[in-house]
Amino acid sequence: MWYNAQMDKDLKNRTHKELEQLALDFGQKEYLADYIFSFIHSHDAAVLDDITPLSKAFRTKLAEGQYFISRLQTVEKLVDPDGTVKFVFAAADGTQFESVLLTDEKEGRRTLCVSCQSGCRMGCAFCATGRLRFARDLSAGEIADQVNQAVAHCGKVNNVVYMGMGEPFDNYDNVIRSLHILNDRAGKAIGQRHITVSTCGICEGIERFADEHLQVRLAISLHGPTDELRQQMMSVAKKYPLKRLLASIRHYQHAAGRRVTFEYCLINEVNDSREHARSLARLIKDIDAVVNLIEYNPHEGCAFQPSPRRAIHGFRDVLAEAGIETVIRYRRGRSIRAACGQLGAARQGG
Ligand code: SF4
Numbered sequence: 001m002w003y004n005a006q007m008d009k010d011l012k013n014r015t016h017k018e019l020e021q022l023a024l025d026f027g028q029k030e031y032l033a034d035y036i037f038s039f040i041h042s043h044d045a046a047v048l049d050d051i052t053p054l055s056k057a058f059r060t061k062l063a064e065g066q067y068f069i070s071r072l073q074t075v076e077k078l079v080d081p082d083g084t085v086k087f088v089f090a091a092a093d094g095t096q097f098e099s100v101l102l103t104d105e106k107e108g109r110r111t112l113c114v115s116c117q118s119g120c121r122m123g124c125a126f127c128a129t130g131r132l133r134f135a136r137d138l139s140a141g142e143i144a145d146q147v148n149q150a151v152a153h154c155g156k157v158n159n160v161v162y163m164g165m166g167e168p169f170d171n172y173d174n175v176i177r178s179l180h181i182l183n184d185r186a187g188k189a190i191g192q193r194h195i196t197v198s199t200c201g202i203c204e205g206i207e208r209f210a211d212e213h214l215q216v217r218l219a220i221s222l223h224g225p226t227d228e229l230r231q232q233m234m235s236v237a238k239k240y241p242l243k244r245l246l247a248s249i250r251h252y253q254h255a256a257g258r259r260v261t262f263e264y265c266l267i268n269e270v271n272d273s274r275e276h277a278r279s280l281a282r283l284i285k286d287i288d289a290v291v292n293l294i295e296y297n298p299h300e301g302c303a304f305q306p307s308p309r310r311a312i313h314g315f316r317d318v319l320a321e322a323g324i325e326t327v328i329r330y331r332r333g334r335s336i337r338a339a340c341g342q343l344g345a346a347r348q349g350g
Helices: 004-009 016-025 030-043 056-064 140-154 172-183 203-210 227-233 242-256 274-283 309-321
Strands: 074-080 085-090 096-104 109-113 160-161 195-199 218-222 260-264 289-295 325-329
Touching: 016 172, 074 140, 085 140, 096 140, 109 140, 140 172, 172 195, 195 203, 195 260, 203 218, 203 242, 218 242, 218 274, 242 260, 260 309, 274 309, 289 309, 309 325
Parallel strands: 109 160, 160 195, 195 218, 218 260, 260 289, 289 325
Antiparallel strands: 074 085, 085 096, 096 109
């Protein structure tokens, strides 16, 4: 409660439009919001006095109203030999969470994988984050500030994926607000098509997202072509069986007209046979989708093992024969526990 009240006064947590309203509420000109937003998100203003274009009187009024600018502390910055960088950030109340920067020099892509919660309530069996105690949702400002801080440490970020700690549609409003902040031209101006939100399959979230009319990409973690298999790996699958999930995805495609990505983590002798691939192809044949096949990252406390490369290639070949576009995502950032499903592993001793 205390923290939520604080967040309400955090200017970093407000969209450009909300700052315009705030300026008007203070009897100021609406355009002053441009300065507030750009000084916070482009010039890394840390305190109100850093927003120098505002009059001293306006800054004093904001301070008297308890308004402030939050800033994440960087607790740790680890660099893997493959160039992947993991950040451990702490919010003002000490809550910690992680982001991962992946660089693809050839393509000129610098992608930050952000967290939207500290911990996760979904408890997927293959994921280290799901084994952590859930701490809390992150505010929109805390989500967006992961990008600001990564840029301050490492330079440009041109892609953002919501695939770090937490389930985006379990923190829906803050995630949507953070998308508007990150996309804003006065701030980091990350193009909507360069942002991906990834859900484990919360159907109400997918349906709401369809109505946001955003160009942001949607990814859905599938990890198995049958309800039985999904339920072994993801407890969310008990609430939302595949029939319901696919209906939500069709609704999304109809409303948003956008291609989706299916994430499929290949686990040795669990979901990686050619028969699984054939079932998957049948399941998604009428959906406009690309499938990301992810090489599983093992961690202590979890018995799952990665599929051998020949199984990954065999799986990909079956999908390709069925006309499904497939991309293989090999592990990165393993030595710093920054790979998919490993975030938070260090804190549980994994
Ligand atoms: S895979 Fe995603 S949704 Fe599942 S427990 Fe991990 S962070 Fe949560």
